[in-house]
Amino acid sequence: MARTAVTAPVVEMRGITVELSGVRVLDAADLTLRPGEVHALMGENGAGKSTLIGALTGTVPIQAGTVLVDGVPRPPTSVARSRAEGIATVFQESHLSPHLSVAENIMIGHEVRGRFGIRWARNRERAAAALATLGIEDVDPRAPLASLPPATKQLVAVARAIVLQPRVLVLDEPTSSLDEAEADRLLGVVRRLRGQGVAVLFVSHFLEQVLEVSDRMTVLRGGRVVAEYRTSEVDRAELISKMIGEDIDALQALHSERLEHHYAESRPVRLRAAAIGRRGSLEPTDVELSPGEVVGFAGLRGSGRTELARLMGGVERPDRGELWLDGARVQLRGPAAALRHRIAVSSEDLRREGIVAELTVRQNIVLGLQALRGWTRPLSRAEQDAVVDTYLDALHLEPADLDRPAGELSGGTQQKVMLARLLATRPHVLILDEPTRGIDIAAKLEIQRRVAMLAGEGVAVVFISSQLEEVVRLSDRIVVLKDREKIGELSNGPGVTVDTIVEMIAAELDDAD
Template identity: 35%
Template sequence: MTATNAVLAAREVTKVYGGTQALKGVDFDVAAGRVTALFGENGAGKSTLMKILAGIEQPTTGHVELDGRPARLASSRDAADQGISIIHQELSLCPNLSIQDNLFLAREVRRPYGAVDRRAEREATIAVLRTLEEELDPDTPVADLRLGQQQIVEIARALLQEARVLIMDEPTSALTAPEVEVLFKVIRDLTARGVAVVYISHHLDEALEIADDVVVLRDGRLVATAKAGDVDLRWIVAQMVGRDQDALFPDREALAGDEVLALRDLVVADPANPDRLAVNGVNLTLRAGEIVGVYGLMGSGRTELLEALAGRIPPASGEIRLGGEPLSGTGIRERIERGVVLVPEDRQRDGLVQTMTVGENLSLAGLYKFVRRLFVSQERERGAVERVIADVTVKTAGAKAPIGSLSGGNQQKVVIGKALLTDPRVLLLDEPSRGVDVGAKADIFQLMAAQARRGLAVLFTTSEAEEALHIPDRLLVLARGVVVGEYRRGEINREELMSVSDGAAIGGAAR
C-alpha cells in the first residue's frame, strides 16, 4: 500500500519477538485528511504496527517515514512531539485523579514564570469535553465515571495534543450509540482539517462506516487494501479469517429442557442513581439447553439485569427462582455455589486479576471445590485448570503464563473458563464478545453453543444486532429497563430490531 499524500508510513517493517515474527515486511500508509480502517484478528499484528508508528516499539527491520522521509521515533513522547497521538484499547487513566488532571498529566499548562495555569487547563478541559458533547465537571474523579465516560476522557486527552496523525484503537468499545455518532462527527471534523486517522475496531460495520480506506492484516502480513466504498463486511471477514461471515455463528437447533431460572416482576434500581429504575418489571424464563439473548443499547438495563441475577446488586422487588426455589437474598458466592455465575462486561476491572497467572485466574471463583480439610488440593486444581484451558481453547504458553501476556480474546476465554470451572447450571454473559476480534468472537459463540448442548441454561446480553439476530434461541429486547419485545430466531430483522430497541413505545415507563 503506497500513497502519494502519506503523512506517516511503514516501509518493509518486520518485528520479531524472540522466535515469533509479529510483522513480516509490512508497507502501510496513513494519508492526510483520510480515515484508514485497519482490520485483523488478534495476533494479526495490528497493535504491533501501531506501537511502531507511535514510537512505543522499534522495528526489527524496515523503517518509519514522516512526510516521505525516514524518521526515528525513539519513544511515544518523541512521536507525540512530531504530531503522532494514540488512543489505546485499554484505558490508561489514573482513576484517583480528576478529569482535568488526567488530561494534563505530565503536560501541564504553565504560566511564563513556571507555575501551572489551572484556569487555562480548566477552560481547555471544558472546551474539549463540549466538542465531544459531554457536560462533565473537570474536577470529577475518573473513578466516579462510567466506563463510556472514561473512554471519552481518554479520547479528549488525545484531541488536546492537536496531532497530525491520530491512531484510535477500539475507541468506541464502551460508548453508547449517540456517543459514537458524536465521535464520528469529531473524526470528520479532524479529517476535514487534514488530520490523518487510523481507526481500529472489532465493530466491523462501524469501522467501515467511518473509513475512507481499508487495510487488512493477517498473520503479520498486509493481505488486502481497498477503498471503503468498494467493499462490504463479507469481503472484510473473508480477508481477515478466510471464511464467510455466516460461518461465525454456530448452526444449532434449540433443544430447550426443563425450566431452570424464572424471574417475576423483577425491579432493580440503578446503583449510580437510586431514584431511577434500571430494570422495571421484567419477566423471564430460562430452560436447560437454551440460549436466550437480551438485546439493548447502553442504558437499557441489560447489565443491571444480569448483575441482579448474579447477586452483585440487590433487586428492589420481584422474585428470582432457581429450579423452583427462591434465589433472592443470596450473595455472589452463594449463587455461584448454587450454580449461577456471571461473565462480567468489563473483563479488566471485574473479571481478571492482572497480577495473577492464567491458572490462578481460572481457578479463582471455583477454588472452594478443591479444598480438602482446609487445604487446597493443588493436583486437582491443576488438572481442572488444564482441562478448562483445552475446553475453551485459550492460546497460552501454559497455566503459569501471566494473564497480561494473552490477547484480549484469550483473556475473555479465561474469564469464561473461570465461570465454567464452577460447574454452573446457569451461565450469564454480559457482552461476551466486547473488545475481541472476529475470530475470537466465533470461538466464544461456538463455546456458548457447546455449553447449551451440555444442558446449561445460557443467558447473554449484546448491543450487536447481528449477534442478537443469529445466536439466541429466544431474544428479549430491553429498553429503559422494560422488555419491549420477545422473539424466536428468524422472527425479527435488523430494521425491526432497531425500531423496537429505541424504546419510543414505552414513553417514560422506566424513567
C-alpha cells in the same frame, strides 16, 4: 459519509519487520496515512496491530523497513521524536489521572509556564480550546476527571492528544467501553478531526463503526498485510474472511445450526424469575429458562438487560418478586450462593468483576471451583492441572500462557479464561453479559460456538450482547427490554432479524411519543 482523500501521504511505513523474543511479529508490513483521511487498521488479536502502532510511535524497535514522514526517511525513533513529528496516540486504556482536573489531565507534560511556575489560567484556556475543537464546550476544565462519565473521559484523552495539534492521531480501540450513543459522539469527533486535515489511524473490533467512519482500511493477519481496501468498495464477507483466515460461511453455519436446534418447549423450567425487580433499577419482570435453551436479552445500554441478569444471578438482590430454581423458591444472597446452586455469572465489566489480573491464568480458571469447594480444602496441583487441561483444548488456550498473569493477555484470551472458570463449576444455569465485547472475530466465533455446545449439553444460558446480530444468531428466545422493563419476547426463527428487534424498540419509542 466516508470519503477518500487524494493528498500526499504524511506517513509511509514500508516493509516494517519486527522481532520480539526471537519471534517475527511483523513481516514486511506496509501502511500509508494521508491528511484528512481515516484509515482503519483491522485484524484479530495477535495480528500485529499494536506492534505496527508501536513501530509508528517509537515504542517498538524495528529490525527492517523504513518509516517516511513527508516523504523523508527517518532514523530509528523514540516516543519524543514521534511526538515532535506530530504523531499522537490515544490508547484503549487512557491512563488519565482521576484525581486531577480535566485541564490538568489535558495539559500534563506540556503545561504553560511563566516566571512564577505554572500559569493555571492559561492552561485552563488551552484545555478549553482543545475541548471546543472536539465539540464538547460543555465540559468544565476545572471539573475533577472522576466526576465525568466514561465517554467524556475518553474525549478528554483525545483532547490531551490534540492539544499539541498533531498531524497524525492514532485511536486504539477508543469505543470499546462505550455504549452506542457515546460511541456515536466520539465518531463525530473523528469526522471533525478528519475535516481539519488530521490523518487518523483508527483501530476497532466494531465492524459497523469502522465501515461508518473510515475511508480506507488495511487488514493484518499473522503479522502480514493481507489486504487493503477503500471502505466504500469493500465486501463485508471478504473482509471478515481476510481477518480470520476462514470463510464467513463459518458464522452463517453457526446461525443455521442454532435455527435447526429444535428446542423442546415441553422441558421443565430450570430458573424462573417471577415479577422480579429492584426499585430504581428494574421494573417487575417475568423470565423463564429451561435446560438446553439460550435466551437472549436484547436492548440498548441502560434498558435493564444487565440489571435483570444480575438479579437472576445473585449479583444484586431484588426487593420484589421471587426466584424459583427447579421448582423450589430460592433466595440468592450473593454470587457465592448462586454458585452453590450451580448458577454462574459473567459480568460485563471483566476487569472489575471478572478476571483477577494479578493471578495467573491457571489460578483464574480454578478460582470459582476453589470457592465452591471452600478455602479450607485447597485444590492440589494435580487437581488444578486436571481442571485446566479440560478447558485448554476446548477453548484453544495457549499452554505457554497458563503461568502468566491474566492481566497481560489479550481481551479475547481473558474472556476465554473467564468462561473456563465458569464452566469448571459445571453450572446448570450460565449467565453471560457481553462475553464477546471488544474481542476479535475469531475469538468471538469460538465463544459463540462454545455457547451453542453448552446448550446442546443441557445448560440453560442467558446471552447478552450489544451486537444484536449475535443475539439473533445464538438465541432460542429473545427477551427485549427498554427503559428498565421488559417490553416483549420473541421466539427465534427464520423470520426474526436484527430489524425485528430494532422495530420493536422503535415502536415502543413511538408509542411513548
